[in-house]
Every structure is written in C-alpha cells, then in structure tokens.
Amino acid sequence: MPRARIIVLKVIMVIMLLAIAWKLFDLQIIKGSRYLEVANDRLTTNVTEKAPRGEITDRYGVPLVTNEVAYSVVLQQAGQSDAELNAVIKRVIDVLYAEGCQYNDSLPITFAPYAFAFSDENGDGSSEDEKTAWFDGNEYTDDEITRDMSASDVLNAYKTIYGITGDYSEDDARRIAGIRYEAEKRGFSQVSPFVLADNVTVGAVAKIKERSDDFKGVSISNTYVRNYEKPGVATHILGRIGRINEEEYSELADDGYGMNDMIGKQGVEKWAEGYLRGIDGTSGTLTRTGNDEISVGEGIDPVPGDSVMLTIDTRLQEAAEKSLENSIKSISARGGSDDKDGGDCNAGAAVVIDIKTGDALALASYPSYDMSRFDEDYQSLVENTSQPMWNRAVSGLYSPGSTFKPLVAIAALETGNLGIGEIIVDEGIYTVYDDYQPTCWIWSESNMTQTHGPLDVSGAIENSCNYFFYEVGHRIGISTIDEYAAMFGLGEYTGIELSEESKGAVASPEYKKSVVRNFTSQDWYDGDTLQAAIGQSYSLFTPVQLANYAATIANGGTHYKVNLIKSIRSSVDGSLVKEAVPTVMDSVQMDGSVLTAVKNGMRRVVDEGSAAAVFTDYPIPIGGKTGTAQVGEGSNNAVFIAYAPFDDPQIAVSVVLEHGVRGANAANVARDIFDCYFTNNRVLAAYTAQATQQPQTQSQPAAQPTARPSQLLP
Known part of the structure; x- marks a missing residue:
C-alpha cells in the first residue's frame, strides 16, 4: 500500500477519535449537570x-x-x-x-x-463495648466523627x-x-x-x-x-x-x-x-x-x-403459663422480704412432652410479655431485671437437684453396682472420705437427731436420701454418671426447633476445667462426684431437657428428639412441605426390674413422699420426683419432674421455679397442667370410674366423679 494512503487513513482515524472524545466531554462535563437533573426528575x-x-x-x-x-x-x-x-x-x-x-x-x-443510648446487648452490665463497636463500624469515624466526641x-x-x-x-x-x-x-x-x-x-x-x-x-x-x-x-x-x-x-x-x-x-x-x-x-x-x-x-x-x-396445645400452654404466674406470685407473697423463704421467687418455666413422640405440648416461661406491644414496651422489657424476653424453657440452665437421683439409680442398677433389693443404711454423716464428709438433708434439718435408716432404691428415691446416693455415686464414679446423663439427653441439645436452645452441662472434670481457673487434673475431688450424684455440683440442665429425661424414664428408655414443628404446608395449595416424625436420639437399655424399682420410687414420691400433699386424692396415678437445688444467693430453686398416668404414661412434665424454696412448690404447677390435660379426657373418666367402684372406708371416702381433677384436690 502506498505510504500516502496510509497517512490519509491515520488522519481520518485521529479525527474520528477526537470527535468521539468531544461528544463525551460535551455530554458528561458541559451538559452533564443538566442531563443528571433530567434523569433524576424521571x-x-x-x-x-x-x-x-x-x-x-x-x-x-x-x-x-x-x-x-x-x-x-x-x-x-x-x-x-x-x-x-x-x-x-x-x-x-x-x-x-x-x-x-x-x-x-x-x-x-x-x-x-x-446522651448516647446504647443497650447492653451482651448482658455484661455495661454498654461501653456496644459503643466502641458502633464507632468502629461507623463510616464517618476518624473523619467527620471522632471517638472522643x-x-x-x-x-x-x-x-x-x-x-x-x-x-x-x-x-x-x-x-x-x-x-x-x-x-x-x-x-x-x-x-x-x-x-x-x-x-x-x-x-x-x-x-x-x-x-x-x-x-x-x-x-x-x-x-x-x-x-x-x-x-x-x-x-x-x-x-x-x-x-x-x-x-x-x-x-x-x-x-x-x-x-x-x-x-x-x-x-x-x-x-x-x-x-x-x-x-x-x-x-x-x-x-x-x-x-x-x-x-x-x-x-x-x-x-x-x-x-x-x-406441636403445641394452646389450651395446655395457657394453663402452664397461668399456673406459673400464679404460683410464683403466691410463693413470693408468702416469703415476703425474706430472700431465703421465697420472697425472691420471680421466674420459672414449665415444659410438657408427649412421651410417645417427643412432641412439645407446652413450653411456658415466666415472666413473659405481649408481642403485640413489643415496640411500645421494648425499653421497659430491656431494663426489667427478671429478663422477660428470655425463654427459660429452652435457654435457662438450672441444677436439677434431687430430680437427678432416678438417673443415678438407673446407672448403678444397670452397671451392677447396686442390687435391686440391696439395703443401704443412712447413718446421717457419710464418712467414706476423711477430707469430705457430707450429711444427709434429714440429719441436718433434724439437728442431727434423725436419719432415714435402712433403704432400698425405691425407698431412697421416695425419701430423696442423700446418704444413699452419696454411696451410689462413690461406687459408680463420675464417668458412669456422665455416660447415663448423655443417654437421657441431659447436657445435650434436644433438637427442638428453636435457635435459642442452650446445651447445658453435666458435671465432669472436663467441664470443671472449662469454668475454673488454674484447674489441674488433680482438682476433681471425690466430693465433686458425691455432689454430682445428688444433682448439685456443676450440672446445669434446661427445663426442656428435664422434661425429656422424665419422658425417657416413663416410656421405658426411648430418648426422642423434641419436636416443636408438627408440619409445614404450602399456603398456595396446602401441599405438605415438611412433617415431623418421632426421631429416636438414643435408647437406654433398662431391665424390667430396674425400671419397676425406679418408677415405684417415683410413684411413692407422689403418693407418700414430698409431693403427697399436692396430689392428695388425685384421681390419676402419677410418678414424679421433687428437687430442691441450692443456688449461690437467695432461696433455693424448686424443681419437679413427673409423668402420668403412672401405668400407661402419656405426658411428662418438668417445672423449675427460680428461688421457689422447695420442690413441692413446683409440683403445684405440674398438678395444674395435669388438671388441664386430663379434663374431658377419657383417661380421667376411666380412673374416676375405677375409684368409685373400690370399697369405701370411713378414713378415706371414694372421690366423686368430676369434670376437673383439681376439684378432687384439697
């Protein structure tokens, strides 16, 4: 190609590029503000x-x-x-x-x-870390805004x-x-x-x-x-x-x-x-x-x-919530200003589980609040020291107290460390260890004048004998206790469909190491094991775990996942998207004689023991266990687990009352729940009819048929 033609083409290309550049300059710079105004207006x-x-x-x-x-x-x-x-x-x-x-x-x-209005979102008692995080994340910090402002x-x-x-x-x-x-x-x-x-x-x-x-x-x-x-x-x-x-x-x-x-x-x-x-x-x-x-x-x-x-039954949920509130207010009123006799009782939780499916029928937590007024009440809810926004049923962690003893009994019986008919004599003071000699509760409360005497396992559960379970804990050791606790789902996630669920913890050397500074392997003491065997020490469980534990005993050892979602369906055509089915998490192998001995002890707790006054003349037989758990400050916590009917269980219940003084107080809430569940229930009718057919005695007249079990109670 001749050189002159190449030069002409280059000149044409330069002219075209200059024209394009000028047009862009005109659009973006000279007329840009006007076009932007037009664009913004449209x-x-x-x-x-x-x-x-x-x-x-x-x-x-x-x-x-x-x-x-x-x-x-x-x-x-x-x-x-x-x-x-x-x-x-x-x-x-x-x-x-x-x-x-x-x-x-x-x-x-x-x-x-x-003034700054940061909330203490992490509950550490100060909002300074929230303030620091706000400044850290603010795009204007260190320019228009400084941290010392x-x-x-x-x-x-x-x-x-x-x-x-x-x-x-x-x-x-x-x-x-x-x-x-x-x-x-x-x-x-x-x-x-x-x-x-x-x-x-x-x-x-x-x-x-x-x-x-x-x-x-x-x-x-x-x-x-x-x-x-x-x-x-x-x-x-x-x-x-x-x-x-x-x-x-x-x-x-x-x-x-x-x-x-x-x-x-x-x-x-x-x-x-x-x-x-x-x-x-x-x-x-x-x-x-x-x-x-x-x-x-x-x-x-x-x-x-x-x-x-x-899976919730609204009627049962309402009954549990109402009973929690009434019981807590009653205990607090009786205790008055005494922070050792229930005057400080202000919160609690109750859980009801279907023992054959793991379905949660009620999950009640007190205090609560009205979601329809959340925005209006938010500030007062945040400032309320009783933490009404906290779901205690799945997030609260509590020592189980004596409600843990049936599990320890099962572990000892199943591992051969305790015989079904074996007798252990309560001597008041447990003297196996020279450096740690705890006493049975009855020895302390009677001013060192009474013991439970000779007991088999059923009697030990009925009387909640600490001495008996110190000996059992000594025999089986902490590893066996922890193993059985896990099988019953204690200190483990239940699988419930709530992200707020806490895992809890079982007393163990590993857990103690995680919470105690400067811990060494030698710092797990014999006394830790003895306390763990009676439901104290470092064990902390949620009410939903306690209810599921009771359900596992009631159904003979099948530990189910706890369900809260029964089904999910399309809102468009009603088709099934997801459906809950009973899911077995673990199976606790229990010999029939072991289960009978433990259940009989729980039956006697309700009929003759610490919960007897609550369930006097109750038409439906119940198995249960009270617990009184010591806490760092204030009145003891009240704990109760139960299931009913005793011979053909349908539901299991757990109740925890913070600073509720004694387990029998928590049993009152369980009674109200059973009242509601068995109202208009064919099970109630069957037991009531059976009661009227039994021979009557002058000392104990037969209960008359009624629509509500509570009307049979004193």
Whole structure:
C-alpha cells in the first residue's frame, strides 16, 4: 500500500477519535449537570408488592399468628437536594406525630439533653463495648466523627453531613438526623427506597396522599404486619420479626433479601424464616416525572409464605403459663422480704412432652410479655431485671437437684453396682472420705437427731436420701454418671426447633476445667462426684431437657428428639412441605426390674413422699420426683419432674421455679397442667370410674366423679 494512503487513513482515524472524545466531554462535563437533573426528575423503579408471611397455628389448627394488611410510608430518592429531602422528612414527621405513628430511627442518641443510648446487648452490665463497636463500624469515624466526641458533638456532625440547617427546632433536627441516619444504614438510593414508617394509620395515609405535591419522593406501600390472635400466649415460642440489620443482610443478600425487609429474630419466626417468608411480587414499574407518578408494565403476584403448624396445645400452654404466674406470685407473697423463704421467687418455666413422640405440648416461661406491644414496651422489657424476653424453657440452665437421683439409680442398677433389693443404711454423716464428709438433708434439718435408716432404691428415691446416693455415686464414679446423663439427653441439645436452645452441662472434670481457673487434673475431688450424684455440683440442665429425661424414664428408655414443628404446608395449595416424625436420639437399655424399682420410687414420691400433699386424692396415678437445688444467693430453686398416668404414661412434665424454696412448690404447677390435660379426657373418666367402684372406708371416702381433677384436690 502506498505510504500516502496510509497517512490519509491515520488522519481520518485521529479525527474520528477526537470527535468521539468531544461528544463525551460535551455530554458528561458541559451538559452533564443538566442531563443528571433530567434523569433524576424521571426515575423508573420496580414497585415491590410484599408477600405475606406464613401463618402459625397450634397442633389443632388454632391460629396463633396471622397477618393484617397495613400501610408503610416509603421514601424514594427523586433527585432532591439535602435541603429538599430534609423539608419533606419534616413534613412527614408532622403527619406521623399528629396521627400517633412511629418511624424508623436507630440513631443511638437521645433527644436533648443529648446522651448516647446504647443497650447492653451482651448482658455484661455495661454498654461501653456496644459503643466502641458502633464507632468502629461507623463510616464517618476518624473523619467527620471522632471517638472522643460527646453525643451532642456527634449529632452536630450528622447535621453537617446531612445538611440539616435552617429554622428547625432541636427535636425536629434530631428526628430528621435519625431518619437520614436510618435511611443511609439501609442503603437508601435511587434504586433502593427506604421504609420510613411501618403500620401507619389510615389518617396518615390520607393526609400524605391529599397533599402529594408537598411530599416529593414519598409514597404509600401496602404491606403486612403480624397479628397475634392470643396476645401474650406462647410469646417465647412464636418469637418476633424485625427489620433486617447489616450483619443479617450481608449473610442473606444472596437469597434476595433487601435492607428494608423484615425477618424472624427469635423463636419459630427465626427458625422457620426460610419457610414463613414468601416471595415478593411487583405491581409493575413506577415512572416518576417531576411530581407525577405513572405505573406501567405488568406486575408479578407475590407468593405467600408456608404455614407452620406447631406441636403445641394452646389450651395446655395457657394453663402452664397461668399456673406459673400464679404460683410464683403466691410463693413470693408468702416469703415476703425474706430472700431465703421465697420472697425472691420471680421466674420459672414449665415444659410438657408427649412421651410417645417427643412432641412439645407446652413450653411456658415466666415472666413473659405481649408481642403485640413489643415496640411500645421494648425499653421497659430491656431494663426489667427478671429478663422477660428470655425463654427459660429452652435457654435457662438450672441444677436439677434431687430430680437427678432416678438417673443415678438407673446407672448403678444397670452397671451392677447396686442390687435391686440391696439395703443401704443412712447413718446421717457419710464418712467414706476423711477430707469430705457430707450429711444427709434429714440429719441436718433434724439437728442431727434423725436419719432415714435402712433403704432400698425405691425407698431412697421416695425419701430423696442423700446418704444413699452419696454411696451410689462413690461406687459408680463420675464417668458412669456422665455416660447415663448423655443417654437421657441431659447436657445435650434436644433438637427442638428453636435457635435459642442452650446445651447445658453435666458435671465432669472436663467441664470443671472449662469454668475454673488454674484447674489441674488433680482438682476433681471425690466430693465433686458425691455432689454430682445428688444433682448439685456443676450440672446445669434446661427445663426442656428435664422434661425429656422424665419422658425417657416413663416410656421405658426411648430418648426422642423434641419436636416443636408438627408440619409445614404450602399456603398456595396446602401441599405438605415438611412433617415431623418421632426421631429416636438414643435408647437406654433398662431391665424390667430396674425400671419397676425406679418408677415405684417415683410413684411413692407422689403418693407418700414430698409431693403427697399436692396430689392428695388425685384421681390419676402419677410418678414424679421433687428437687430442691441450692443456688449461690437467695432461696433455693424448686424443681419437679413427673409423668402420668403412672401405668400407661402419656405426658411428662418438668417445672423449675427460680428461688421457689422447695420442690413441692413446683409440683403445684405440674398438678395444674395435669388438671388441664386430663379434663374431658377419657383417661380421667376411666380412673374416676375405677375409684368409685373400690370399697369405701370411713378414713378415706371414694372421690366423686368430676369434670376437673383439681376439684378432687384439697
């Protein structure tokens, strides 16, 4: 190719490149601001139509959590300047306040006089670590904001960042800053609107729509809020939902979650989030030109979340909750100001389990709260030292006290370290070890004048003889105790569908090492084993573990997973998505004679022992065991496990009353639960009929048939 032609082609290419460069410069620099203004004035956004969450029912289909249609105020980035955006937010605030509505604001600064408002989220008694974490995660720290700033200085920094100037009052400026802060946290942008307020009144909606010209970038969205059909019932089980936080969003963004989404935070709402959450739809696209909105394009219908059926019996749950509250208040009133006689009793839990399936029929925790008032009551709930938001039924850890003795008896009998008819004589003081000589409780309480004398294993369980179980613990050792505890599910996760469940712990050298400083292998003492054998030492179990342990004894040794979710079904066509089946976690091999001896001891606890006064003339035979567990300060904890009917068990119960003084006090709650369960139950009718057919004596007249077992009680 001639050289001249090549030169011509190069010149043409240079001219073309210069022309393209000039056009880009003209579009982006010279006319860029004008085009940006036009683009901002004409925004197209997908309009999300929220899917309702799945409903939650009890085992019989009784609705517990449903949905209600509600309205949200949504703020969209429509090219407003800071001044325009702040003015719009102020107008929205005025409407919300007039209508008594709340708005979304998590800026941790109070209104004047300004102070930081961090919560002690980790329960260490201080909010300083939460404050440090907030500064660490703040994008403005070390620039506009410094760590040594006061709350007032931080607020002023945010006013500068968000351009909050003009004639705003202190309160209004704080409100605007809080909303701008929250919007920024939630990724507010042209393509990501911000939910400014949830569940606003119809009046607020009307005022905003009537004055749409004053609310540029503000729209009303239809959404759903949770409706609690039985406010205050099963609160800890159901849990709550809340706005997604940054940590949750980082984990769930790939699953289609947005920064404005509501997700399960606790309870079943959290565990079943993947099922309860529906699939959002769209109402089409929203094109905004100036203040005009035009909806165009076809929408996609939302898909409701799946429905969750619990194993819970609402009637039984309500009875357990009511009895817990009444019993705790009664013990506290009797104890008065005495912190050794129950005056400090203020909390507890009760659990009911179907012994043939592992289904949880009730999980009660006291104190509780009303989920429908959570937002209004949040601050008082956080500050309440009784921790009403804590689910004690699955998270509380308690020494089992003497309720642990049936397990120790089974371990000794099954390993051949104790004979079925073997007699051990209670001598008051256990003197096997020179350096540790504990006493039986009756020896101490009688001022060293009484013992239980000779006892077999059934009698030892009935009388809760510490001396007997010191000897048994000495014979079998801590390793065997730990082995059997694990088989019964104590100190192990039960498998219940609640993320709040605690594992607990069984007393052992390994566990002691984890909680005691400067521990060496020589620091597990003989006395530790003896205390473990009577349910003290380092053993800590949850009420749900104790109930499942009682169920395993009652059914002859089958240790089931605890179920809380009975089934999950599609809300669209009712098809079965998931169904719980009885799942065996372990099988405890027990000879028939061993089981009979231990169960007879538990029967005698209720008929003749420490729980006899509670169950006098009760029409249905029961097996149980009381426990009185010593705690560091205050009155002893009261613990009780039981199952019924004795000869054909259906349910097992555990009750723990914090500072409830003695196990018999916890037995009162179990009695109320049995009352409720056997009301209108054919088992009650059969036992009542049997009682009326037995020969009557002058000293003990036969009980008359009745609809409620409690009416047969003194």
